[in-house]
Amino acid sequence: MSTSSLLSPKTEIPRSLYIGLSVSSFLAILCLWCLLTYGGFTPPDFLATPAEVLSAATKRIGDLSLFHHMGSSLTVILSGFLLASVLAVPIGILMGSFKAIQAVLEPITGFMRYIPVSALIPLLILWVGIGIEQKIMVIFLGTFFQQLILISDVSARVSKDLIDCAYTLGARRGQVVRSILLPACMPGVMDNLRVTMGWAWTYLVVAELVAANSGLGYMILNAMRGLFTDVILLGVFTIGILGLLTDFLFKWLRHRLLPWSAEF
Amino acid sequence: MSFLALTDITVRFEPKKKPAVIALDDVSLAVEHNTFSVIVGPSGCGKSTLLRLVAGLETPTSGQLMLDGVSISGPSADRGMVFQSYTLFPWLTVRENVMFGPKLKRMPKSECEDIADDLIAAVRLTGFEDSYPKELSGGMRQRVALARALANDPRILLMDEPFGALDSQTRQLMQELLLEIWQRRRKTVLFITHDIDEAIFLGDEVHVMSARPGRIKSTLSIDINRPRGIDVLTSPAFMDYKRQIISLMHDEAVRAEMA
Numbered sequence: 044m045s046t047s048s049l050l051s052p053k054t055e056i057p058r059s060l061y062i063g064l065s066v067s068s069f070l071a072i073l074c075l076w077c078l079l080t081y082g083g084f085t086p087p088d089f090l091a092t093p094a095e096v097l098s099a100a101t102k103r104i105g106d107l108s109l110f111h112h113m114g115s116s117l118t119v120i121l122s123g124f125l126l127a128s129v130l131a132v133p134i135g136i137l138m139g140s141f142k143a144i145q146a147v148l149e150p151i152t153g154f155m156r157y158i159p160v161s162a163l164i165p166l167l168i169l170w171v172g173i174g175i176e177q178k179i180m181v182i183f184l185g186t187f188f189q190q191l192i193l194i195s196d197v198s199a200r201v202s203k204d205l206i207d208c209a210y211t212l213g214a215r216r217g218q219v220v221r222s223i224l225l226p227a228c229m230p231g232v233m234d235n236l237r238v239t240m241g242w243a244w245t246y247l248v249v250a251e252l253v254a255a256n257s258g259l260g261y262m263i264l265n266a267m268r269g270l271f272t273d274v275i276l277l278g279v280f281t282i283g284i285l286g287l288l289t290d291f292l293f294k295w296l297r298h299r300l301l302p303w304s305a306e307f
Numbered sequence: 308m309s310f311l312a313l314t315d316i317t318v319r320f321e322p323k324k325k326p327a328v329i330a331l332d333d334v335s336l337a338v339e340h341n342t343f344s345v346i347v348g349p350s351g352c353g354k355s356t357l358l359r360l361v362a363g364l365e366t367p368t369s370g371q372l373m374l375d376g377v378s379i380s381g382p383s384a385d386r387g388m389v390f391q392s393y394t395l396f397p398w399l400t401v402r403e404n405v406m407f408g409p410k411l412k413r414m415p416k417s418e419c420e421d422i423a424d425d426l427i428a429a430v431r432l433t434g435f436e437d438s439y440p441k442e443l444s445g446g447m448r449q450r451v452a453l454a455r456a457l458a459n460d461p462r463i464l465l466m467d468e469p470f471g472a473l474d475s476q477t478r479q480l481m482q483e484l485l486l487e488i489w490q491r492r493r494k495t496v497l498f499i500t501h502d503i504d505e506a507i508f509l510g511d512e513v514h515v516m517s518a519r520p521g522r523i524k525s526t527l528s529i530d531i532n533r534p535r536g537i538d539v540l541t542s543p544a545f546m547d548y549k550r551q552i553i554s555l556m557h558d559e560a561v562r563a564e565m566a
Contacts, residue, residue, distance in 0.1 A: 202392065202394070204390050204392045204394050205394055205396065207359075207362075207364050207382075207388075207390070208388065208390060208394040209396075209407075210362075210363075210364065210382035211362050211363075211364070211382050211383075211384075211386060211387060211388040211456075211465075212384060212387070212407050212408040212411065212455065212456075212459060213383065213384030213408055213411045213412065213459060214411055218411065223396065226396070226398040227396075227397075227398075229398070301398070302439070303397055303398045303399075303439040303440075303441065304397065304398070304441075305397075305441050
C-alpha cells in the first residue's frame with residue numbers, strides 16, 4: 044500500500060491537479076444547473092436559467108441598480124461590523140487576560156451568543172426604529188458577542204512565558220499589556236475578524252427583512268414576491284462574490300500588516 | 308554573605324480539591340559572585356520553581372531570598388532569564404528583540420542598537436539582525452534569547468533548561484558557545500537542567516536536587532580547568548563526577564517514579 048497516493052490523508056497533490064479539481068467542481072455545478080433548467084427538469088418559475096440570470100445581471104448593472112443595492116448593503120454590513128470590532132477587540136483582549144473582567148462579562152456574552160438575532164428584531168424596532176440604525180444593530184448584535192468570545196479566547200491563549208519573559212526584561216504591567224499582550228493577539232484577532240466578517244454577510248437578509256427599500260437582501264426578498272428566481276440568484280451570487288472579496292481583503296491585510304506571523 | 312542567598316525556602320501549592328503539594332521544602336542555596344552554578348534534578352523536583360523564585364515570578368510560602376544583600380520582591384531587569392520554551396517576541400526582529408530591555412530603560416536608540424549588534428555578534432548571528440523569529444531554527448532562537456537577556460547586563464543570569472528542546476549536537480554547540488561568552492563577560496549564572504553531562508560540563512558547582520518535596524541533596528564543586536572543550540566530556544575526572552551524580556539522581560528518580 045502506498046501512503047502518498049491521492050487517497051492518503053494529509054498528502055500534498057500537484058498544484059495543477061488541485062486547480063484542475065477546483066475548476067471541474069465549479070463546472071460540474073454549472074453543468075448540473077444547465078441540465079436542470081435547459082433540459083426541462085425544473086419548471087421555469089422554480090429555477091431560472093443561467094442566461095436569465097446573466098440578462099438580469101446585465102440589466103441591473105446597466106441601470107446601476109445592482110450597485111445601488113450593493114452600496115446600501117455594504118454600508119449596513121461595514122458599519123455594523125466595524126462598530127462591533129472596535130468594541131469587541133479591546134474588550135475581548137482584556138476579557139481573556141483579566142479574570143475580573145471575564146467574571147463580569149462572561150455570563151452576558153455566554154447567554155447572548157445563543158440568542159438568534161432575528162429574535163431580537165421586534166425589540167430593535169421598538170428601541171431604534173426601522174431606519175438604517177436597526178439594520179446596523181442586527182449586524183452588530185450578530186457579530187459582537189461571537190467576536191468577544193473568539194477574541195477573548197485568543198487573548199487567553201497568549202503564552203504566559205512570553206509575559207513572564209517581558210517582566211524579567213524589566214517591563215511593568217502596563218507595558219506588558221501594550222507591548223506584549225496586544226501584538227501577541229493580533230494574528231488571532233485578524234483571523235477571527237475574517238471569520239466573523241463572513242458571518243456578518245450571512246445576517247444581511249435578516250437585517251434587511253424589515254422596512255428596507257434597498258440592499259441585496261431587500262432585492263432578494265422583493266424578487267421572491269414575484270417568483271423572479273433570476274433576480275434571487277443574482278442577489279445570492281452577488282453576496283457570495285462580495286463575501287469572497289472581503290475574505291481576500293482580510294487575508295491580504297493580514298499578510299501586509301503582520302508579516303512576522305506564521306502563515307495559517 | 309553569598310551573592311545570591313536562599314534561606315529556608317518552602318513553597319507549598321494548594322490547588323483546589325487536591326492535596327497540597329510541597330514543591331520546595333526548606334531549601335537553602337548559596338551562589339557566589341561570578342560563578343556558574345547548575346541545579347540538576349529529576350523532573351518535578353521543583354527546580355524550575357526555584358529559578359522562578361529568584362526571577363521574582365513567584366513568591367515563597369516562607370523563607371528569604373537575597374541578592375547582594377537586598378531582598379528579592381518581584382521581577383526586575385537585574386535578573387535576566389532564558390526560558391526553555393521559545394519566548395522571542397515574534398513581532399520583533401532579532402535586533403528589536405535584543406533591544407527590548409535597553410529600550411525599556413529609555414536608553415538612546417543608537418546605544419540600544421550598539422548593545423544589540425554587539426551581542427548578536429557574540430552569539431554569532433550577525434546577518435540575521437532583521438530576521439523575524441519564525442525564520443530562525445530552535446538553536447538560533449535560544450541564542451537570541453540569551454543575547455536579549457544579556458542586553459540588560461543583569462547581575463545574575465537565570466537559565467531554565469534553555470537547551471532542553473534542542474537536539475544533542477546543537478545542544479553541545481550551544482553549551483560551548485555559552486561557556487565562551489561566559490569566559491569573556493563574567494557573570495553570575497544559575498542554570499537548571501536535568502542533563503547530567505550538561506551540568507558537569509558547564510558548572511563550577513553542581514547542586515543535586517531530590518525528588519518532591521524538592522531539597523538540595525548534595526553540592527559538588529567541579530574542579531575541571533577552564534576553558535573546557537569537548538575533550539573534557541571523556542576525561543576521567545568528568546566520568547568520576549558523572550558517576551557520583553548518576554547514583555545520587557538514580558535514587559531520586561526511583562523515589563519519584565515508584566512512590
